[in-house]
Amino acid sequence: MTLNLDPNIADPDGFYDELLAAHEGLSKAESDALNARLILTLCNQIGDRAVIRAALRAAR
Amino acid sequence: MTAIFDTPLYPYVRHPDQDRLARDPVIIVGAGPVGLTLAIDLALKGVKAVVLDDNDRVSTGSRAICFAKRTLEILDRLGVAAPLIAKGVQWNKGRVFFGEREVYDFTLLAEDGHKQPAFINLQQYYLEAALVGRAQELGVDIRGRNRVMGLEQRTDYVSLTVETPDGPYLLGADWLIACDGARSPTRDMMGLGFEGRVFEDNFLIADVKMRADFPTERWFWFEPPFEGAGQSALLHKQPDDVWRIDFQLGWDIDREAELDPTRIRARVDAMLSSQTGTIPDYDLEWTSIYTFQCRRMARFRQDRVLFAGDAAHQVSPFGARGANSGIQDVDNLSWRLALVLDGRSEALLDAYATEREYAADENILASTRSTDFLTPKSQISQIFRNAVLDLAADHAFARPLVNSGRLSVPCVYPDLADGLTGPMPTRPGVACVDAPVGAGYLLDHLQGFHLLALGCDAPDMLADNGIVVTRIDAALTEQIKARYLGDAPSALYLIRPDQHVVGRWPNFDETTVRNALRAAIGRE
Ligand SMILES: Cc1cc2nc3c(=O)[nH]c(=O)nc-3n(C[C@H](O)[C@H](O)[C@H](O)COP(=O)(O)OP(=O)(O)OC[C@H]3O[C@@H](n4cnc5c(N)ncnc54)[C@H](O)[C@@H]3O)c2cc1C
Numbered sequence: 001m002t003l004n005l006d007p008n009i010a011d012p013d014g015f016y017d018e019l020l021a022a023h024e025g026l027s028k029a030e031s032d033a034l035n036a037r038l039i040l041t042l043c044n045q046i047g048d049r050a051v052i053r054a055a056l057r058a059a060r
Numbered sequence: 061m062t063a064i065f066d067t068p069l070y071p072y073v074r075h076p077d078q079d080r081l082a083r084d085p086v087i088i089v090g091a092g093p094v095g096l097t098l099a100i101d102l103a104l105k106g107v108k109a110v111v112l113d114d115n116d117r118v119s120t121g122s123r124a125i126c127f128a129k130r131t132l133e134i135l136d137r138l139g140v141a142a143p144l145i146a147k148g149v150q151w152n153k154g155r156v157f158f159g160e161r162e163v164y165d166f167t168l169l170a171e172d173g174h175k176q177p178a179f180i181n182l183q184q185y186y187l188e189a190a191l192v193g194r195a196q197e198l199g200v201d202i203r204g205r206n207r208v209m210g211l212e213q214r215t216d217y218v219s220l221t222v223e224t225p226d227g228p229y230l231l232g233a234d235w236l237i238a239c240d241g242a243r244s245p246t247r248d249m250m251g252l253g254f255e256g257r258v259f260e261d262n263f264l265i266a267d268v269k270m271r272a273d274f275p276t277e278r279w280f281w282f283e284p285p286f287e288g289a290g291q292s293a294l295l296h297k298q299p300d301d302v303w304r305i306d307f308q309l310g311w312d313i314d315r316e317a318e319l320d321p322t323r324i325r326a327r328v329d330a331m332l333s334s335q336t337g338t339i340p341d342y343d344l345e346w347t348s349i350y351t352f353q354c355r356r357m358a359r360f361r362q363d364r365v366l367f368a369g370d371a372a373h374q375v376s377p378f379g380a381r382g383a384n385s386g387i388q389d390v391d392n393l394s395w396r397l398a399l400v401l402d403g404r405s406e407a408l409l410d411a412y413a414t415e416r417e418y419a420a421d422e423n424i425l426a427s428t429r430s431t432d433f434l435t436p437k438s439q440i441s442q443i444f445r446n447a448v449l450d451l452a453a454d455h456a457f458a459r460p461l462v463n464s465g466r467l468s469v470p471c472v473y474p475d476l477a478d479g480l481t482g483p484m485p486t487r488p489g490v491a492c493v494d495a496p497v498g499a500g501y502l503l504d505h506l507q508g509f510h511l512l513a514l515g516c517d518a519p520d521m522l523a524d525n526g527i528v529v530t531r532i533d534a535a536l537t538e539q540i541k542a543r544y545l546g547d548a549p550s551a552l553y554l555i556r557p558d559q560h561v562v563g564r565w566p567n568f569d570e571t572t573v574r575n576a577l578r579a580a581i582g583r584e
Contacts, residue, residue, distance in 0.1 A: 032443050033443060033446065033447055033450070036443045036444050036446075036447035037447045037450060037451055039444075039447075040444070040447055040448060040451060040458060040461070041451070041455075041457075044457045044458075
């Protein structure tokens with residue numbers, strides 16, 4: 001598997017809404033914590049260390 | 061305090077060497093777990109080493125308590141494991157807490173078909189007493205109250221000045237092995253540094269003796285909720301109804317105040333009553349504050365002086381790698397030293413240094429990672445650490461990320477070619493994985509250089525450069541197949557005296573095996 005940097009999410013506006021909605025009403029600290037939990041959960045889903053490393057690079 | 065601390069096990073006796081100029085092939089400085097293990101291993105190989113220690117008994121108080129499988133396997137090879145395992149505590153239930161709440165619990169299931177358990181908890185002084193007993197049984201010359209106070213490297217020997225109750229004497233050694241602990245006077249006398257990444261912390265250790273039943277479980281807290289309990293806390297059981305409690309207090313503390321028994325009792329009370337609401341009856345057996353650093357010497361061999369154990373490297377306590385890795389140092393060193401004394405290449409000793417420096421780096425890395433998880437160094441690392449703990453409460457995937465110390469596992473020595481498409485856990489460089497063989501176990505048969513022939517032919521023995529390699533046979537049981545063959549129909553393993561795999565191939569090929577053996581003894 002390689003990191004997919006092409007559009008891959010159906011209904012991008014709907015996804016973006018959902019992401020922001022998850023943070024609604026949270027303090028900065030709670031939002032930071034949620035983001036961290038989300039990243040860890042998604043990384044586990046990917047599993048493949050090479051893909052995770054490529055994503056870390058792309059994000060940085 | 062137990063009487064064992066107060067009993068001289070190798071009291072000072074005036075030695076004839078004090079009235080003459082003597083020279084020994086091997087002198088070991090330090091009768092701690094590492095020096096004693098080395099002396100026993102050498103004695104079993106026919107080398108009589110002299111052990112000098114400035115004390116005459118086991119180390120006082122509470123030190124290592126967790127001994128891992130590889131250490132037990134080495135001790136078994138030396139004939140000391142059985143009584144220690146009988147005495148030791150084996151636990152398998154652990155509970156992890158984060159602040160007020162219990163995040164999860166786990167049950168450790170050891171893999172089947174190993175002679176030794178995954179680890180035992182046992183006070184270090186029991187190990188030391190057993191090692192002293194075994195060494196004495198083998199006739200090892202342990203000289204109590206013999207303090208090394210001067211050292212000079214000459215061209216072909218090392219000259220020592222040793223202080224005794226009757227005054228100083230001179231002693232020469234072909235090889236000096238410094239097993240004199242973290243503050244190694246040998247290292248200092250030679251003006252050598254102790255380098256590496258420094259991590260500093262203080263740990264309050266309390267050994268408490270319970271007067272009533274208390275569960276045999278390991279409890280670990282991240283951010284313990286009890287006042288003054290520091291950044292992490294750990295509770296686990298030792299023999300004799302003694303429980304070890306560690307509080308990680310951080311670097312800037314008032315040692316005096318922290319050691320006040322009332323203050324210690326307050327936190328211990330809070331911890332012990334946290335799950336039941338009642339404070340059990342207990343005595344404080346031993347309390348102390350320890351400081352840890354992670355570092356190692358640049359080179360473990362300095363000409364005719366070799367360093368092993370805490371003298372060579374120090375790690376934080378997470379993962380119990382101090383004594384465990386020190387014992388593996390001398391497991392690696394003893395057969396090499398015996399061969400060098402027998403006229404083989406000193407390259408063997410350089411290889412000791414290289415392999416064990418590599419192992420020390422691995423142990424330091426493992427304990428540094430645990431430390432970073434326990435004591436997050438930045439705001440974002442704190443956020444991730446807490447996220448892992450929160451997720452671990454509900455989801456299994458996050459639990460392997462929780463790092464409160466990884467149990468010591470033997471190092472896989474690098475740079476050895478693999479001639480077989482076989483199972484990874486038995487690739488060249490590893491310590492052989494145990495498995496039942498006949499009425500016993502594979503490791504029972506591994507004391508020297510061996511060929512392990514599985515489903516292929518090999519000679520009964522092979523001699524090369526004066527080294528005799530003997531063949532071991534093992535029936536192709538399911539466990540042997542899974543651990544040593546995988547999908548391969550047959551395999552030939554070459555194993556060295558410390559039970560590490562030198563090489564493996566589908567079949568016996570004499571030239572290949574001889575070349576691998578010569579490389580292992582430093583004769584390309
Ligand atoms: C609180 C605590 C908990 C620990 N927990 C664990 C654990 O669970 N598992 C684990 O594997 N490790 C653990 N360790 C580490 C372990 O105790 C050490 O790694 C181990 O004792 C090192 O053994 P050693 O033989 O190298 O040195 P030491 O045990 O320090 O022995 C050195 C010896 O050298 C002698 N000596 C010193 N100077 C001289 C001199 N000038 N002349 C003659 N003799 C001299 C000393 O008297 C001493 O007997 C722990 C340590 C502490 C403090």
